[in-house]
């Protein structure tokens with residue numbers, strides 16, 4: 001099921017200005033090698049969001065080869081801040097580090113190689129913006145609940161949590177797959193969490209955007 005009419009999605013994506021060579025190269029390589037990434041429309045949306053929130057500290061959970069990390073690290077750098085990413089796949093983590101270096105972001109961004117469930121509890125402090133981008137990779141309600149808790153704990157009060165792929169290709173609505181049912185359970189959890197005020201953006205595969213209002 002298309003979340004957004006493909007013609008509309010194509011139209012608004014084509015309105016995103018041409019990317020600089022470093023970002024364009026990551027985008028092309030990800031497309032060619034079937035590496036998941038947010039793509040230009042959502043990449044720029046994350047950038048606008050981070051800039052608007054004046055996020056100095058950004059955490060990304062699920063970095064793949066660093067496409068969204070580049071968008072977010074650029075926004076953090078504008079505020080004199082930095083980005084930390086987490087990526088399980090060693091070759092993707094290494095590629096993300098290389099891509100951040102080519103983009104001139106090594107001084108403000110690093111990608112930790114490891115399992116988010118193990119890395120998140122070891123991180124110091126809280127972040128102005130947390131981007132959770134491995135909902136599709138889990139597809140298991142109990143794991144999603146745990147990961148959500150670990151991520152909320154990392155968001156500063158007044159900060160933002162963005163969770164990608166929450167509509168799970170529409171299966172969060174049709175409920176005809178385990179992944180869709182897990183995404184639906186996650187969405188209800190996010191929507192009802194008293195620590196958060198949340199809106200759901202039907203962009204690409206769906207983004208839940210939450211403001212943390214209480215510890």
Ligand SMILES: C[S@@+](CC[C@H](N)C(=O)[O-])C[C@H]1O[C@@H](n2cnc3c(N)ncnc32)[C@H](O)[C@@H]1O
Nearest residue numbers: 036037038062063064067068088115116133134
């Ligand atoms: C959707 S991709 C991330 C795309 C990236 N945010 C972008 O837009 O450029 C999700 C990534 O999460 C990674 N991943 C899956 N399970 C993980 C885990 N438990 N801990 C850390 N990373 C994980 C996968 O290897 C994959 O590269």
